[in-house]
Amino acid sequence: MKTYSVAVIPGDGIGPEVVNESLKVLKAMEDVHGGLKFVTKEFDWNCSYYLKNGRMMPENGLEQLREHDVILFGAVGDPAVPDHVSVWELILPIRKQFEQYVNLRPVKLLRGLESPLRYKSHQDLDFVVVRENTEGEYSNSGGLTHEGTPYELAVQNNIFTRYGSERIIKYAYNLAAKRSKKRLTVATKSNAINYAMPFWDEIVKEVGTNYNVETQLYHIDALAAYFISRPEEFDVIVASNLFGDILSDLGAATVGGLGLTPSGNINPEKKYPSMFEPIHGSAPDIAGKGIANPIAQIWSISLMMDHLQMPELGELIVNAIEEVLENTAIKTPDLGGKNSTEDMGNAIVSQIYKLGL
Numbered sequence: 454m455k456t457y458s459v460a461v462i463p464g465d466g467i468g469p470e471v472v473n474e475s476l477k478v479l480k481a482m483e484d485v486h487g488g489l490k491f492v493t494k495e496f497d498w499n500c501s502y503y504l505k506n507g508r509m510m511p512e513n514g515l516e517q518l519r520e521h522d523v524i525l526f527g528a529v530g531d532p533a534v535p536d537h538v539s540v541w542e543l544i545l546p547i548r549k550q551f552e553q554y555v556n557l558r559p560v561k562l563l564r565g566l567e568s569p570l571r572y573k574s575h576q577d578l579d580f581v582v583v584r585e586n587t588e589g590e591y592s593n594s595g596g597l598t599h600e601g602t603p604y605e606l607a608v609q610n611n612i613f614t615r616y617g618s619e620r621i622i623k624y625a626y627n628l629a630a631k632r633s634k635k636r637l638t639v640a641t642k643s644n645a646i647n648y649a650m651p652f653w654d655e656i657v658k659e660v661g662t663n664y665n666v667e668t669q670l671y672h673i674d675a676l677a678a679y680f681i682s683r684p685e686e687f688d689v690i691v692a693s694n695l696f697g698d699i700l701s702d703l704g705a706a707t708v709g710g711l712g713l714t715p716s717g718n719i720n721p722e723k724k725y726p727s728m729f730e731p732i733h734g735s736a737p738d739i740a741g742k743g744i745a746n747p748i749a750q751i752w753s754i755s756l757m758m759d760h761l762q763m764p765e766l767g768e769l770i771v772n773a774i775e776e777v778l779e780n781t782a783i784k785t786p787d788l789g790g791k792n793s794t795e796d797m798g799n800a801i802v803s804q805i806y807k808l809g810l
């Protein structure tokens with residue numbers, strides 16, 4: 454029996470609602486596989502925890518998480534707590550301390566769904582955004598000065614290290630080399646962000662010589678437009694922390710919205726646990742209604758299976774999601790339907806049993 458320990462942080466808003474459905478899928482993985490066990494441990498670290506304790510997680514929170522093989526994360530964020538607090542005290546420390554330097558965000562139009570982009574088909578929309586996940590624009594360096602004067606000033610430093618840039622660029626090249634198009638697109642803004650971005654382009658040039666992969670350098674603004682006008686061109690896209698975040702939300706919109714797309718925060722060396730979550734947030738506007746789409750969270754379990762080197766289980770999950778979308782009438786409101794989070798979760802779980810391994 455192969456046993457994995459999974460730390461579960463449902464978080465806020467729709468987080469617990471969609472995590473609940475994804476845990477059913479995790480259980481189904483054990484059943485269809487036979488020799489597999491996931492021991493889950495839930496952590497109630499979220500904005501309510503903050504309002505009670507004055508912090509998002511206990512002082513030894515990271516130590517507690519470190520003992521697990523993987524982390525399943527819902528989403529954090531509540532209108533009662535400033536977003537920079539919930540993000541900087543929970544999710545960013547996990548990503549940074551556990552060197553989850555790869556944020557893997559597949560953008561793929563699933564069977565049974567149509568893209569809002571007219572004339573774009575399933576073959577046209579199938580790429581992966583590789584987002585740098587530990588440094589770049591999401592840095593804690595900077596500050597406010599001259600507060601209370603007309604000269605008040607905010608400085609936010611972007612941190613790009615050679616080490617941090619090289620490792621994400623290498624990862625992206627390795628991934629591109631394994632995929633069919635063998636093309637890597639690099640998102641920068643080298644004309645205006647004149648230290649960090651040319652530095653990235655330089656490293657891309659150095660690293661790229663070792664791979665049989667075509668390299669495209671695009672400015673982020675033009676690239677955003679190409680995401681809409683010619684997405685079929687893309688295969689693997691590597692981007693800094695902020696650019697990758699924005700591009701993957703944009704990519705999500707081209708394949709049906711934020712309720713669908715997953716995200717893996719990966720420490721490729723497996724020195725620390727990796728973390729799996731949807732790309733969306735806690736969606737306070739629909740929380741508590743039981744109507745959030747659980748597909749993004751469930752798809753994140755598929756990325757978890759890939760990471761644990763059980764790609765056949767990862768594929769089974771995506772197949773089951775596609776079966777439901779293509780061959781049943783079950784749709785949550787974001788997809789134009791009337792079904793609940795639970796209806797969608799249950800339908801996917803029964804497809805998993807039906808398809809089997």
Ligand code: NAD
Binds near residue numbers: 530733744
């Ligand atoms: P959001 O992703 O929560 O919501 C954006 C829009 O998408 C909303 O209209 C929402 O209803 C919709 N949506 C999101 N997920 C959905 C789902 N599964 N099914 C159906 N519709 C869905 O982004 P936001 O509104 O910018 O942020 C809300 C809160 O989430 C903030 O507190 C923010 O800081 C936090 N946030 C957290 C994370 C994270 O935990 N990783 C990521 C992004 C935002």
Ligand code: MN
Binds near residue numbers: 698699702732
């Ligand atoms: Mn985002």
